Amino acid sequence: MGASALARPAAMPAAAGDKANVAVAVRNVDVVFGERDSAVTALSGVSVDIPVGSLVTMLGPSGCGKSTLLRAIADLVPLSAGEITVLGRSPEQARRERNFSFVFQDATLLPWRSAIDNVRLPLEVGGGGSAHAEPAELLELVGLKGREKALPSELSGGMRQRVAIARALVSRPKILLMDEPFGALDEITRDKLNEELLRIWRETGTTIMFVTHSIPEAAFLGQHVLVLASHPGRVKEFVTVDLPAERRLAMRDTLEFVQITAHLRRLLEEC
Amino acid sequence: MADVAHRSPALTQTAAFGFADRFRDKMPATLAVVGLVAGWQFIVWAFSVPTYMAPGPLDVLASFRDDGRTLWSNFWPTFFESVLGFIFGNLVAILLAIWFVHSRTAEKAFYPIAVFINTIPIIAVAPILVLIFGSGYLPKVIIAALICFFPTLVNMVRGLKAVTPATLDLMRVLSASKSEVFWKVRIQSSLPFLFAALKIASTTCVIGAIVAEWIGSNYGLGALIIEATYNFRSPLLYATVFTAALLAVLLFTLVSIAETRLIRWKTSDVH
Ligand SMILES: Nc1ncnc2c1ncn2[C@@H]1O[C@H](COP(=O)(O)OP(=O)(O)OP(=O)(O)O)[C@@H](O)[C@H]1O
Numbered sequence: 289m290g291a292s293a294l295a296r297p298a299a300m301p302a303a304a305g306d307k308a309n310v311a312v313a314v315r316n317v318d319v320v321f322g323e324r325d326s327a328v329t330a331l332s333g334v335s336v337d338i339p340v341g342s343l344v345t346m347l348g349p350s351g352c353g354k355s356t357l358l359r360a361i362a363d364l365v366p367l368s369a370g371e372i373t374v375l376g377r378s379p380e381q382a383r384r385e386r387n388f389s390f391v392f393q394d395a396t397l398l399p400w401r402s403a404i405d406n407v408r409l410p411l412e413v414g415g416g417g418s419a420h421a422e423p424a425e426l427l428e429l430v431g432l433k434g435r436e437k438a439l440p441s442e443l444s445g446g447m448r449q450r451v452a453i454a455r456a457l458v459s460r461p462k463i464l465l466m467d468e469p470f471g472a473l474d475e476i477t478r479d480k481l482n483e484e485l486l487r488i489w490r491e492t493g494t495t496i497m498f499v500t501h502s503i504p505e506a507a508f509l510g511q512h513v514l515v516l517a518s519h520p521g522r523v524k525e526f527v528t529v530d531l532p533a534e535r536r537l538a539m540r541d542t543l544e545f546v547q548i549t550a551h552l553r554r555l556l557e558e559c
Numbered sequence: 560m561a562d563v564a565h566r567s568p569a570l571t572q573t574a575a576f577g578f579a580d581r582f583r584d585k586m587p588a589t590l591a592v593v594g595l596v597a598g599w600q601f602i603v604w605a606f607s608v609p610t611y612m613a614p615g616p617l618d619v620l621a622s623f624r625d626d627g628r629t630l631w632s633n634f635w636p637t638f639f640e641s642v643l644g645f646i647f648g649n650l651v652a653i654l655l656a657i658w659f660v661h662s663r664t665a666e667k668a669f670y671p672i673a674v675f676i677n678t679i680p681i682i683a684v685a686p687i688l689v690l691i692f693g694s695g696y697l698p699k700v701i702i703a704a705l706i707c708f709f710p711t712l713v714n715m716v717r718g719l720k721a722v723t724p725a726t727l728d729l730m731r732v733l734s735a736s737k738s739e740v741f742w743k744v745r746i747q748s749s750l751p752f753l754f755a756a757l758k759i760a761s762t763t764c765v766i767g768a769i770v771a772e773w774i775g776s777n778y779g780l781g782a783l784i785i786e787a788t789y790n791f792r793s794p795l796l797y798a799t800v801f802t803a804a805l806l807a808v809l810l811f812t813l814v815s816i817a818e819t820r821l822i823r824w825k826t827s828d829v830h
């Protein structure tokens with residue numbers, strides 16, 4: 289069986305009729321930073337459809353615009369051209385309606401708030417959103433039962449990132465945008481959190497976009513891998529990962545998995 | 560149960576060690592002070608230094624006993640001037656810092672003036688204020704306030720701005736309003752900076768009050784210092800100086816207690 293059968297380019301972006309099944313639609317997006325002489329084109333002509341309920345990982349060389357794309361979807365970066373719709377709305381509207389949450393590379397917890405008060409933060413600001421989950425239950429979901437009262441300085445890096453994930457889930461977002469959330473963690477912690485993320489994804493049905501530097505992580509987590517090329521940032525390929533939905537860490541030693549990562553590595557080398 | 564029974568002796572032991580440790584911790588300082596005082600008494604005695612030139616520690620102690628009422632009745636005016644100056648100086652500095660952070664124009668307009676006021680030696684301002692406001696409480700409170708003002712303004716502005724871009728991104732994704740960012744984030748993150756300044760102010764406000772009393776007053780520790788000097792009552796002079804130092808230590812301790820109450824989290828940002 290050839291690698292192309294396992295990791296094949298996805299069909300063309302969904303047709304207009306399929307709108308209901310698209311969580312995030314990116315159409316011919318350009319993002320340019322700076323003025324004239326010092327202008328940097330971070331993204332150029334990027335188009336992609338993220339299916340509802342999918343887990344899409346994003347891979348690409350450093351500086352290719354992965355963070356910029358995620359931040360543009362989250363209304364943190366203005367577009368220079370093109371259009372992004374999030375569940376059929378503009379990113380700004382989607383942000384106001386709390387349709388998505390963002391998990392940053394650093395946990396960005398407020399150091400004076402206990403774990404549970406950090407999880408509550410989204411309910412206290414910006415109108416609080418309509419739906420919300422129980423903060424204590426979320427801390428239990430991410431394996432921090434009993435540490436509700438702990439301050440961030442009393443938690444390990446991995447625990448802090450779990451609190452950040454619980455905080456992202458508290459407003460019951462339909463979409464979770466994650467920018468290298470486990471990038472600063474050791475491999476063992478990262479493996480554990482990857483498995484937990486998959487469990488949360490299955491239990492909540494949230495659409496997840498997940499930026500990573502790690503090829504195995506991208507293949508292990510993703511139903512699809514969006515590979516970006518740099519200079520300027522553009523879509524190289526939208527790869528569909530043909531692995532069973534139920535992922536196990538041991539799966540990473542199978543031939544199928546290795547073939548997928550080899551394919552991704554080849555794509556990155558061409559970038 | 561067995562677990563508890565095993566643990567409690569250990570706990571008692573730690574407590575005992577804690578006490579012994581703390582005693583050992585304070586030992587060098589205590590010994591140094593005792594040594595210095597003994598050395599002072601020895602020099603005064605060995606070289607038969609006249610009392611009006613430099614009294615020994617025993618003379619000073621005697622003055623505390625004999626002139627206790629004078630010291631006590633002059634302590635209170637200085638205490639009130641210092642505390643009122645501390646409150647007004649810091650309050651104005653904090654409010655101004657908040658204004659500066661909200662308005663670039665205000666900062667540009669008034670920050671240079673604040674720097675200019677800070678460069679005027681306080682000793683030079685004191686006579687001017689006494690000429691304007693007479694010999695009552697007011698000029699002393701103003702001078703004590705002036706001396707507190709600048710360090711607090713600078714630190715508070717720095718503290719209110721010491722919010723990481725990532726935290727601001729988080730608040731934006733949560734659609735937090737400007738006032739929510741201010742109350743939930745900026746005020747909290749400024750507290751360590753504010754208290755660093757308040758600790759300085761708690762001792763300098765006493766200096767301000769005393770300097771003001773030198774120039775136009777017939778009450779307060781400052782006036783007592785001048786009077787004792789002119790009358791060659793050196794033991795009283797020394798006793799007054801110690802009383803002023805005790806006042807500063809008292810205010811410093813109060814601020815430190817407030818700090819530990821309000822800031823339970825640790826920060827590495829304050830220098
Ligand atoms: N705020 C900004 N101002 C100016 N240029 C920016 C800004 N943010 C990003 N860029 C530029 O845009 C390009 C893409 O940056 P981006 O952070 O999206 O890359 P990335 O793929 O996330 O990289 P990494 O994998 O290292 O995180 C880079 O050339 C970067 O210098």
Ligand SMILES: [Mg+2]
Binds near residue numbers: 354355356467
């Ligand atoms: Mg990035």
